[in-house]
Amino acid sequence: MLKYTLSRLGYMVVTLWVIVTITFFLMHLLPGTQLKNEEKLPPEIREQIIASYGLDKPLMVQYGLFLEKLVQGDLGNSMNLDGRSVTDLILQGFPASALIGIQGVIFGVIIGLALGIIAALRRGTWVDNLSTVIAIAGVSVPSFVAAGLLSFWVGVKWGILPVAGWESWEYSILPSLALSFFVISQMARYVRSEMVEVLDQDYMKTAKAKGLKRSAIVVRHAMRNALIPAITVLGPLTINIITGSVVVEQIFNIPGDGKYFVDSITTNDYTMIMGITIFYAILFIVAIFLVDLLYGVIDPRIRIASAKE
């Protein structure tokens, strides 16, 4: 198990390096400049600023310097936001992003699970059809459309919840809901098809032949087996939540990392783009690793296989 984890860590570092490299060179292809009010600056000062960020050096040298600093854990200072440290900025925005992201995933998984299970148990009835409609709508409607609709109806028309800002917990509800739609639909779809398959398995008949109650059969025998493949989508879903939050945070004006990310791209804030990309990449990679570990917890066959490695 230790050997397995170590080799996985190795792969994670390689993955991160690939992401960093690709992003670095793509970023330099962005049109525009890093400097605000560039035309108003005297040329000497401009050159001085550019030199202070090392932007006058050849690209490969910049890349080398960047990697050198990265290995030391230094992400540099933001080029735009008053030269504050990128690490500080990310950590400052993270709690808000994490809160709406985690709430979105939890809410989405619970509702999606329930919908999927009920749809599978009531196959072919109106409940099943409703769940299919929700699933299709959730997949095809982008989160920014859902966000717009939510803020219009719940926020403006009914006036139940605040539309934008970040002052108390209420402000996190609408963005979390907007993010959870995709999770709900994905979970509902996967869990339904897995449940349908599991319910037809021979061991379900064995369980029934034991005289167990239907509720016990569903909870103890069906759900666990149906969850194994559903966990597979949890990784990509987390990714979706994070990328979705980039737009949703913008719409609800939440001071999270997603908002910084969009801002930094529009202002060519190189250090900030790299910092947030690395931060998100680490989150993704760790999420996928955790999902793999979770498999082992739920499915004993996988536990044994990885222990043998």
Next chain:
Amino acid sequence: MSKLLEVRDLHVSFKTYNGEVKAVRGVTFDLEKGETLAIVGESGCGKSVTSQTIMRLIPNPPGFIKEGEILFEGDDLAKATEKQMEKIRGKEIAMIFQDPMTSLNPTMTVGAQIIEGLVRHQKMSKAEARNKAIEMLRLVGIPSPESRLAQYPHQFSGGMRQRAMIAIALACQPKILIADEPTTALDVTIQAQIIDLMKELQKKTGTAIILITHDLGVVADIADRVVVMYAGIVIETGKLDEIFYNPRHPYTWGLLGSMPRLDLRSDQKLLPIPGSPPDLISPPKGCPFAARCKYAMKICKEQMPERTDISSTHQVACWLEHPMAPDVKPPVAAVGGTKDE
């Protein structure tokens, strides 16, 4: 001996897009305490549907009981509610299935799968049930049952899994054990072990067994009585010796004739049954076997034959038993050659 189970004129159908599939069309048989009854027939003859209907395991829809009674100690299971059936399943009537590789839940330990039935029916505590589960595993011949209890099905071999299935089925001391092709998915050597185990456990517990199989070798080994089914009806029933030494129905001859036997001369060929069973959406109005029967007469295709008593225990549904029918000798491949020739 008293009758434990009486199946009376049972009809089971399935609704499909193409029409109603009449899988079981009037099956009648009894089961006595402690005996072993074999139900034999080829795939699709309704033997598994019959056995699963007794436990009411046929999903409804699409399957439903159209007619008939299933009397278990006088109560009609055909009309029992789901709640009543939950108390019968596992406790009074237990079942083991064909494929032990897929019949155990892969994400639960074998122990947990035995224990849950005990906790449900015997009102045992977890600890008592655990001890009972260890005892059951020992009874079915699984070595070091204490450590095996905590293992998962994938850590068991096929034969071991079928033993575990038997342990699950017998844990609550059911009065009837329905074994639906319990050896079909196993190696031949393991098959023999499982059959021996079932015989031995039956001696110890006195459980009546309904054995569903198409393996006549297994039938000869374990059964007291045999029910031969074809296309959803019982075409012949009798004691083991009556079916094996005095078979009367051409289909039974076909089954026996397609099985290799030691008393055949080496130049004697096996006798397969040509053709395939009829479509059960629109079954023929006469004898369902008539189309494949080389002795078929005109009446066979037009009218269902009545049950004829050969003895008080041996019945057959065939027009050849009619006094006006020609005298037909069973083929040598079915009843053996050396004795008569």
